[in-house]
Amino acid sequence: MSAFSSKKQALGLLAWLAVCFIVSAIGAVASVQARSFYGQLVRPEWSPPGSVFGPVWTALFTLMAIAAWLVWRQGGLRANRGALGLFLVQLGFNALWSWLFFAWKLGAWALADIALLWVLIGLTLVAFWQSNRLAALLLVPYLLWVSFAFALNYAMWQFNPYLLG
Numbered sequence: 001m002s003a004f005s006s007k008k009q010a011l012g013l014l015a016w017l018a019v020c021f022i023v024s025a026i027g028a029v030a031s032v033q034a035r036s037f038y039g040q041l042v043r044p045e046w047s048p049p050g051s052v053f054g055p056v057w058t059a060l061f062t063l064m065a066i067a068a069w070l071v072w073r074q075g076g077l078r079a080n081r082g083a084l085g086l087f088l089v090q091l092g093f094n095a096l097w098s099w100l101f102f103a104w105k106l107g108a109w110a111l112a113d114i115a116l117l118w119v120l121i122g123l124t125l126v127a128f129w130q131s132n133r134l135a136a137l138l139l140v141p142y143l144l145w146v147s148f149a150f151a152l153n154y155a156m157w158q159f160n161p162y163l164l165g
Contacts (some may be wrong), residue, residue, distance in 0.1 A: 004073060011033060012080050013069045020065040023058065024089045027098035034102045042159040048153055063138045064091075070135035083127035090120035107164030109156030114150045121146060 004012065038050045068087050071080050093113055101110035121143045129136035156165045 004076075008053075009073060012072055013066070016065040016069040016072065017062070019150040020061045020068070020091065021030055023095045023130075024061045026095040030098040030103040034098075037102060037163075041156050041163060044152070044155040044159070047155070056145060058137075060142045064142060067128060067132075067138035070132045070138070074131045081132055083124065083131055084125050086120060086124040090124050091116060093117040093120060101153065101164070105164055106151070107160070110152050110164075111150070114146060114153050118143070118146050118150060 012136065015041060034053075035050050043099075071083050071087075074080060077084055093116055097110055097113045100106045100113050121139060125136050125139045125143060128139060
């Protein structure tokens, strides 16, 4: 249980939600033309419609924020510097992917980014497990979605070398 007051815990949750959704917004800026670009791409049969991504990412960013908050509650930033540092680094690679894929149309670099993101999420999950198991479990859907996104990124890069050079 946290030694933080209820007010500080609520503010902490709001702060982690803000961090996660600011990162989401940074990625969204790169994805302004994503709908039309995604529509131009040759996609595998198993690719979801573009309308799926917004709700899925909203749920995932919410789960990520709650996970970070649960770890933060176990003594704050100082006590969880490594785990929360990994969390923040992976958030950066998450935002970078949208720029690489949608804004700059660099399929290979986006694939490399998402592979590194997958590793960083795994490391974050392990670090969170040591502090708060529920927090780690909340990252599992994110890891699974990024696994799927890796396969989708690879397929679309292969199918669209002229658009994702």
